[in-house]
Amino acid sequence: SAVISQKPSRDICQRGTSLTIQCQVDSQVTMMFWYRQQPGQSLTLIATANQGSEATYESGFVIDKFPISRPNLTFSTLTVSNMSPEDSSIYLCSVRGQGYGYTFGSGTRLTVV
């Protein structure tokens, strides 16, 4: 299965600033996904990152708040923009490998103060 390197592992940010999270995969994958896990909650899909086209966002998530880049088949970034304390969550990237094996990054624990 694919191996994902996600950075940073954690950060504490001031409100109103932005944070960019990176995910690097050790193999080429067609589909990459970004999730949010709010404290004590389950994982909610933010968007699907498509190589060469705009990301597809789920209901309740918008590009202005969570811009995503996918420059190639092994890399993607998620930016959390104009942050507020409500954005404090764990953010995870995921890829779909062969045989419907979905792998997740180790997550980015974001605290907004």
Add this chain to the structure above:
Amino acid sequence: AQSVAQPEDQVNVAEGNPLTVKCTYSVSGNPYLFWYVQYPNRGLQFLLKYITGDNLVKGSYGFEAEFNKSQTSFHLKKPSALVSDSALYFCAVRDMNDKIIFGKGTRLHILP
């Protein structure tokens, strides 16, 4: 829309006893079902999946799950619980757009 339900927020089991974490699903078409585990301050780890084939699926760390089509269930089981099994467990389903949709999670406490 595809969905999974985990009816229990928390399950307590004594060490050495069998454990079951429940999951039911609602899908159109053939279900692709998954179990993941999340340990404190760690990422999400894959346990097992059901795509097709045998209804009893064996996974990591001695866990298994039984796919039951008539009851639309995919319960996670382990014959003998360990304290180290204490964690947050998620049932998930693949939707028609290849996305994974998660249940709300069940916190498993194994009591020494």
